Amino acid sequence: MTNQQAVAWFEARLAFQTDVSDVQAALAAGDPGFTLVDTRDLAAWRQGHIPGAVHLPRAMIPVRGDRLLDRGRPVVTYCWGPGCDGATKAALELARRGTRSRR
Template sequence: MTTTQPPAGAADPASAAVTTATPGAAANPVLRVPPAAPAAAAAYFAAGLAFHADVSDVAGALRAHREQGAALGFQIVDSRSTPSWDQAHVPGAVHLPTALVPEQAERLLDKNVPVVTYCWGPGCNGAARSALALAQLGFQVKEMLGGIEYWIREGFEVETWQGTERRAEADPLTAPTDSDDCGC
């Protein structure tokens, strides 16, 4: 593969450098569209991390906050319905269904503290819609990837209307093994 520089004055950061395929790459479905140039890839992935948090990272921050008194530094918002919230939610989360964000967010949340939103899981965009509504109100916000589904799958504690519990054994294929750090 070869890398070429963008045309002078290119405004799109993703076009910072264009990678072109080597002969024969079209036969390989992975390389049919060549990878982005390293600078463009770095910008893309850095941007993604500015918008997303991992369940293991959130759990680790909560554990450190609880055990060591470390500052949490963010607020957690569960954007699901009340019956879903009652069934299980992240300990310490604020219940703020997406539809209620415009009328209740400024009363329930501190605009000076970043917010991490979550919903059911990867098949639900409620956390993204909630994050959008919060951002439009002036909040700094990230979405917790995987939602409550992956929180439970990784074996982290949940709160219910009855108290705190662990829902099930952690899924050995997705859960961290020794701590809240997945090793990624």
């Protein structure tokens, strides 16, 4: 792999992913400029969630997504942690529906 290929790969990845510290800093600053979406199931949501997050499990995106989200506002999805693909699957579903999504 060339250096140019590596740079392109990392740039593409960062265009669609963020990390916990960046999300926390944006939330602490007030209006973060995105909607934070918790994609976990109801039991997990009730155990605890990030204040201000919207609860929208992936299976509910077709049913409740248009009602809960502004398509013009970027969305950041999360689930249990970096090893959980739930946030990635939800971001994909939202992107397919026309929402600007990051994981």
